[in-house]
Amino acid sequence: MKKTQLILLCSIMALFSFTGANSQTKKNKAKNPPVFxxxxxxxxxxxxxxxxLKPDEFYTPILQGCYPDPAITRKGDDYYMVCSSFAMFPGVPIFHSKDLVNWTDLGGVLSNVSEFSPHDTGISQGVYAPGITYNPHNDTFYMIVTAFSGGLGNIIVKTKDPMKGWGSPIKLGFGGIDPSIFFDDDGKGYIVHNDAPDSGKELYSGHRVIKIWDYDVENDKVIPGTDKIIVDGGVDLTKKPIWxxxxxxxxxDGKYFLMCAEGGTGGWHSEVIFKSDSPRGPFIPAPNNPIxxxxxxxxxxxxxxxWAGHADLVKGPNDQYYGVFLAIRPNEENRVNTGRETFILPVDWSGEFPVFENGLIPLEPKLKMPKGVENKTGQDGxxxxxxxxxxxxxTSEKLDYRWIGLRGPREEFITTTKKGLEIHPFETNIKELKPTSTLFLRQQHKTFSLSTTLEYKPKSEKDLAGIVALQxxxxxxxxxxxxKGDDYFVLLQKNQRKPRSRETESTIxxxxxxxxxxxxxxxxxxxxDAYEFGYSTNGTDFVNVGGTVSGDILSTDVAGGFTGCLLGLYATATNDAMPQ
Known part of the structure; x- marks a missing residue:
């Protein structure tokens, strides 16, 4: 789905009133739940x-898998980074670092389902493109994001300490997407965001503008009448730049710099920079765009x-600037199964404008670590x-934050036991726009294997438990x-939308x-692109089911939307996959 279509769809959905989480998300204590x-x-x-890696190197992307649209801020030696999550739950994953190399997963910012509930939204809706900013004038962190669920729209949440959770969403009175907040040296606040051109002034498909609002810091709202277009179209309107x-x-150095993505989140994606004497413009593009x-x-x-772009800057260790941004690593068939990931590069800001170091040549997988930093990725948490x-x-009391729900919290359907993880199945199928009883994590490699042991004896053909690979x-x-009848089966079902239809075609x-x-x-x-599914009754020898299948439907470029492949442990009480 094109972004313009998605925004229109989400706008229509926002007209419907929010009714809370679907009643089917209440944990159903099945008598014989599957145990993983x-x-x-x-x-x-x-x-x-x-x-x-050499001892002084680290890998980029720093967040592999579907962690797109990164934004970053700093307080002292603490860095906090957020990403898009769409209909995954909790919303807006957040990470903490002391050095930009080693990151700790803090879970999600929007974790209260009574306040954020994407229970009836497509997977590429929910929330996306967050901003995060530390305001030193009141020692407060702000996370601002567009929420396409429950009629929320653009919202902001605050905290004094991201380690201790966030306050309730505050609705903001403006449209558009991709908001971020800026606090000037005098304490004044401003919000900038993407929006449509004024009515009747759209010149071409993909024509968008950047708007700014004065922000009332005392009352947490934009000041009516202060909105102003500060970029129309992009760097050069005569070239019809998109998105x-x-x-x-x-x-x-007393000047204001506006950095934006341009070209759409695809093959023409880029990052551009503008300069002004005032946060309200006029903003003049750099002569060397894109950066x-x-x-x-x-x-x-x-x-x-x-697809590199959608970036944010921060001053890192040793006063060296860095930029985080999204990009993809397609497989040999040019599929994007791992989705848009979070990368990092040092930024040279010794001149008038910042430039991503080696950001205009083919990106490499390794970077030099900041001086004095030790690479501990994958260790010590x-x-x-x-x-x-x-x-x-x-068996741990605390489930790893990598495990997420879809359209609702994972806690609604899981129980940890001495034998493993029980999933209490909802009467919801994986194809429905409802919370599913599926514990997901992101596919983070092109080449991977995933296995789990399942203890399960379904009572009827409506019961199914196993693995899902989902885009x-x-x-x-x-x-x-x-x-089926008195017999038990393991099966592989492929679900794919019919051409030129909203219906899903299911094939065993x-x-x-x-x-x-x-x-x-x-x-x-x-x-x-080659996926295989198999089972073992002795724990070592696997029987293939379905041969080798193409992973094309798990790719963004085929399935559409903004997410990568999710891999899940799944159970349902409304199974429609019938053995042959």
């Missing part, structure tokens, strides 16, 4: 094998990184990157155990009769 244990996810991408968005204002892009290089280049293995036996509600694979690719007296081990693995 011995979970293992292992990534094995060739780029990391070919590019081992000027994701604005951020910075102040340096970051990957759009000019050979499509078949090795270790291709593309820090988020991993590169090739890594993530294991979970589900959206209309594009996914279901691999699970169900019942294969099914095998099995014995469920003992736990079954399920596996999904991928090598680029």
């Amino acid at each position: 244990s011995n979970f293992v996810y292992q990534g094995n991408d060739q780029v990391y094998i070919d590019n081992p 000027i968005e994701a604005p951020h204002i910075y102040k340096k 970051l892009t990957q759009r000019h290089f050979a499509k078949d280049r090795e270790n291709k990184v593309d 820090f988020f991993p990157n590169g090739n890594f293995t993530f294991t979970d036996d589900f 959206n509600e209309n594009s996914n694979f279901v691999f699970g155990i169900t019942k 690719l294969a099914s095998n009769k099995i014995d469920v007296k003992n736990p079954i081990k399920l596996q999904v693995k991928a090598n680029g």
Whole structure:
């Protein structure tokens, strides 16, 4: 779906009143819930094998998998970064670092389902493109975001300490998307955001503007009548630039700099910069725009990184500027199954305008670490990157933040036990626009394997539990155990939207009769575009189900939307996948 279409759809949905979370999200204590244990996810991408780290290096992206639209802020030696989450729950993942290399996952900013409930939205709706800013004048952090659910619109939440949670959403009285907030040296606040041109002034498809509002810091609202267009179209309106968005204002040496994405979040994506004597403009574009892009290089280049843009800047260790931004790493079929990821580059701001170092040549997988920093990624609780293995036996009191829900909180359907993780199935199918009883994590590698042990004895054909590989509600694979008559089966179902239709076509690719007296081990693995599903009754020898299938429907460029592939542990009480 094109972004213009998505915004129109979300605007229509916002007209309907918010009715709270779907009643089916109440935990249903099934008498025989599926129990998952011995979970293992292992990534094995060739780029990391070919590019081992030296002691003074770290990998970019710093957040692999679907963590797009990063924004970053700093208080003292503490850095906080947020990303888009769409209909994933909790909303707006947030990370903390002391050095921009080692990051700790803090969960999600919007974690109260009574205040943020994307319970009936498509996966690419919910919330996206957050901004985060620390205001030293009142020692407060602000997270601002567009919420396409519950009629919220543009909202802001605040906290004195991101480690301790956030306040309730405050609705803001303006439209558009991609807001960010800026506080000047005198304490005044301003909000900038993407919006449509004034009525009747749209010149072409993709024509957008950047607006600014004065912000009432005392009362947390924009001041009516202060809105002003500060960028019309982009750097050069005569060239019909598309999708000027994701604005951020910075102040340096008494001047104001406005940085935006331009070109749309695809192959023409870029980052551009403007300068002014006032936060309200006029803003003059830099002569050397864009300052970051990957759009000019050979499509078949090795270790291709593309779609770079949607950036934010921060002064890092040793007073060196850095920029975080989104980009993709497509597989050999140019599929985008890992989604848009968060990358980082040093930024040279020794001249008049900032420039991303090596951001105008093909991006490399490694960077030099800031002086004095030790790489501890994947250790001591820090988020991993590169090739890594993530294991979970589900016996810890606190579930890892990498595990997320879809359209609702994971706590509504899970229980941890001595045997593993129980999923209490909703009467909701993975294809419905409702919360699903599925515990997800993001696919973070092109080449990976995932396995889990499942103890389950379905009571009827309406019961199914297993694994889901999902790009959206209309594009996914279901691999699970169900019942037909007196027999039990493991099956692979492919769900894909019919051409030129809103309906989903479901196909059983294969099914095998099995014995469920003992736990079954399920596996999904991928090598680029090739995915395979299998099961084992002895824990080591796997039986393939369905052969090798294309992962094309798990790619953003095929399925549409803004998310990457999610891998989930799934249970349902309304199964419609029937064994052959």
